[in-house]
Structures are given as C-alpha cells and as structure tokens.
Amino acid sequence: MAANSSAVWQKGRVVEVRDVARDIRRIVIEPDAPVRAAPGTHVDVVVDLNGVREVRSYSVVETHDDGTRLALSVFRTRTSRGGSVFMHALAEGDVVELTQPMQNFPLRVGAARYVILAGGIGVTAVLGMARVLAKLGADYRFVYVGRSRDAMAYLDELAAEHGDRLEAHVSAEGSALDVRALVGGLDPDTELYMCGPIRLMDAVRRTWQDFGLGLPSLRYETFGNSGWFDPEEFVVRIPRLGIETVVPQGRSMLEALEAAGADMMFDCRKGECGLCEVEVLELSGDIDHRDVFYSERQQQASAKMCCCVSRVTTAKSAPHRNPGRAVVSIEVS
Numbered sequence: 320m321a322a323n324s325s326a327v328w329q330k331g332r333v334v335e336v337r338d339v340a341r342d343i344r345r346i347v348i349e350p351d352a353p354v355r356a357a358p359g360t361h362v363d364v365v366v367d368l369n370g371v372r373e374v375r376s377y378s379v380v381e382t383h384d385d386g387t388r389l390a391l392s393v394f395r396t397r398t399s400r401g402g403s404v405f406m407h408a409l410a411e412g413d414v415v416e417l418t419q420p421m422q423n424f425p426l427r428v429g430a431a432r433y434v435i436l437a438g439g440i441g442v443t444a445v446l447g448m449a450r451v452l453a454k455l456g457a458d459y460r461f462v463y464v465g466r467s468r469d470a471m472a473y474l475d476e477l478a479a480e481h482g483d484r485l486e487a488h489v490s491a492e493g494s495a496l497d498v499r500a501l502v503g504g505l506d507p508d509t510e511l512y513m514c515g516p517i518r519l520m521d522a523v524r525r526t527w528q529d530f531g532l533g534l535p536s537l538r539y540e541t542f543g544n545s546g547w548f549d550p551e552e553f554v555v556r557i558p559r560l561g562i563e564t565v566v567p568q569g570r571s572m573l574e575a576l577e578a579a580g581a582d583m584m585f586d587c588r589k590g591e592c593g594l595c596e597v598e599v600l601e602l603s604g605d606i607d608h609r610d611v612f613y614s615e616r617q618q619q620a621s622a623k624m625c626c627c628v629s630r631v632t633t634a635k636s637a638p639h640r641n642p643g644r645a646v647v648s649i650e651v652s
C-alpha cells in the first residue's frame with residue numbers, strides 16, 4: 320500500500336452519498352479528527368481492491384463546521400483502476416481510512432487578477448478557490464470546461480454562486496474552449512489555477528509559454544490518470560531483477576511492479592514529484608507520458624518515465640510495427 324510519510328491517518332464515517340453528475344458521486348465523510356480544509360487540499364483514502372489495500376487521492380470539495388464534515392466527489396472512469404469503483408460502492412454508515420487534508424496546491428491571495436480553469440472532474444480541486452476569491456471580492460474568472468452539461472458536476476450551483484464570472488465551455492454545444500484566445504487575452508498580472516485532463520493542461524502550459532507569461536503565475540494540480548491515449552495492457556520487465564509482469568488496463572505500472580515484488584520509490588503517485596522515475600532500457604511501442612514532472616524535451620527523449628502514471632502504448636505506432644502488446648524493459652533505482 321502506498322503511503323505519504325507526512326500524512327495523518329484517521330477513520331471517517333460516510334454520512335452522505337449522492338450523484339452530482341453523470342458518473343460523479345459526492346461522498347460526505349465525518350472524520351474522527353476533523354481539520355478545516357483549505358482550498359486546494361486533498362485527502363488520501365484507503366481503497367480495498369479485492370483484498371489489496373491501496374491509496375487514492377481525492378480533492379476536498381468543501382468542509383463544513385470546522386472540518387467535521389468533508390465532501391469529496393469521485394468520477395467513475397471507464398478505465399478505473401478500481402479506486403473509483405470502490406468509492407462509488409460506499410454507502411452511508413461505511414467507515415473508511417483517510418488522511419487529514421493535505422495541501423500541495425495552495426491559492427496565493429493577493430494577485431491582481433485570477434483565472435480558475437477546471438476541466439471535467441478537475442472542478443473539484445478548484446471550486447473552493449473560486450469560493451474564497453468571491454468572498455474576498457477578488458477579480459476572477461471561473462472557466463469551466465466539459466463535454467456535456469450532464470457530466471459537469473456542480474454546474475448549476477457554480478452558476479448561481481459566481482454569476483457571470485462563470486464561463487461554461489461545453490463541447491457538445493459547440494462552445495469548446497479556445498485556449499489560445501483565453502491565454503492570449505491575459506495580462507501578466509494574472510494568476511491561473513487549473514486542474515483537468517492532461518490535454519487541456521498541456522495546451523495551456525504550451526500556450527502560456529508561447530505568450531511569454533511567467534511560469535510562477537501558472538499553477539496546476541494533476542490527477543495523474545488521464546493520458547494522450549486510452550490505456551492498454553502492456554508488459555514491463557526489470558531484467559536485473561528477473562521480473563516480468565503484465566500491467567493491465569486498470570492498474571498503474573508502479574502498482575504492477577510492486578505486486579510483482581519490486582521495491583519501488585514513490586511519493587505523489589500523480590506524476591508530479593518524479594520519485595518513481597524509472598530508466599527505459601528497451602521499448603517496443605511508445606511511452607504515453609502522463610506526468611507533469613518532465614519537460615517536453617525529456618518526454619520526447621523517452622529515456623525515463625514516471626511509472627506511477629505513465630504507460631506504454633501501441634496506439635502511436637503503425638500496427639504492423641507493434642503487433643500485440645507493447646513491452647518496456649526498465650531499470651529502477
């Protein structure tokens with residue numbers, strides 16, 4: 320089971336579950352040792368995957384009454400690694416193990432202007448920030464991107480709360496976000512906070528650099544589970560240790576290697592810290608880099624990968640080049 324060394328673990332009782340959008344369920348928990356959660360915080364939760372205990376991170380959507388109740392919202396993905404299936408099966412009265420809220424995506428108060436940008440379930444990481452900015456009377460825009468309204472959690476509540484500061488971009492309605500227009504229209508005093516799919520965040524990061532905006536003003540949180548290609552089953556080998564194992568669609572390479580007996584290093588498990596880095600010795604297929612740790616140049620070199628989120632795929636290659644499963648041989652530190 321993965322563990323964050325700075326985490327304070329506790330038990331919590333589920334007191335409310337309800338759907339807030341298609342495939343998104345709100346789960347409210349009363350923790351044993353409540354702590355008020357600041358915007359941008361998340362909790363780690365132990366999920367039981369057929370007897371295997373693993374940890375998943377979920378943004379704290381909101382807390383009530385000094386943290387005595389905290390709300391999460393969990394998206395059940397088509398390619399779930401099991402965590403969202405476990406969370407969606409929770410019922411009122413169930414007890415879970417979770418950490419106190421942990422912060423690695425803080426809101427810096429005092430900027431001249433803000434853009435809060437949410438893609439899909441990424442709204443859970445940023446809606447608390449928008450709420451604080453509204454309370455402070457700050458100059459902000461809340462840009463919320465989704466495929467269709469029924470898949471956008473809290474959309475009506477956010478519209479009521481933020482009025483015309485909320486801009487909904489809904490692909491199914493032909494109003495998809497024009498990233499260039501958004502970023503190109505910002506002045507250098509604007510801070511942008513975003514959370515969403517890797518394609519959206521990558522487009523914003525590249526455009527941000529194209530326009531010469533300061534990188535410290537661009538802040539983001541990843542989920543570490545959305546990639547450029549649909550996840551495929553692939554094979555990973557560590558020749559030095561004589562390990563070879565299959566990484567199924569619903570499991571990360573890190574988890575598969577741990578299950579195969581490898582002693583792995585990791586921390587965030589979201590593609591942010593780089594601790595789980597492995598060296599790529601041989602590759603049949605291509606790497607679907609899903610981290611935000613490496614630069615674009617490092618990702619293109621494909622000499623290393625963050626095995627907590629990144630995968631190997633045949634989707635980029637002509638099928639005759641890589642018939643069957645992709646295979647990667649690696650070395651771990």
Ligand code: FES
Nearest residue numbers: 586588593595627
């Ligand atoms: S554990 Fe942090 S990038 Fe993989």
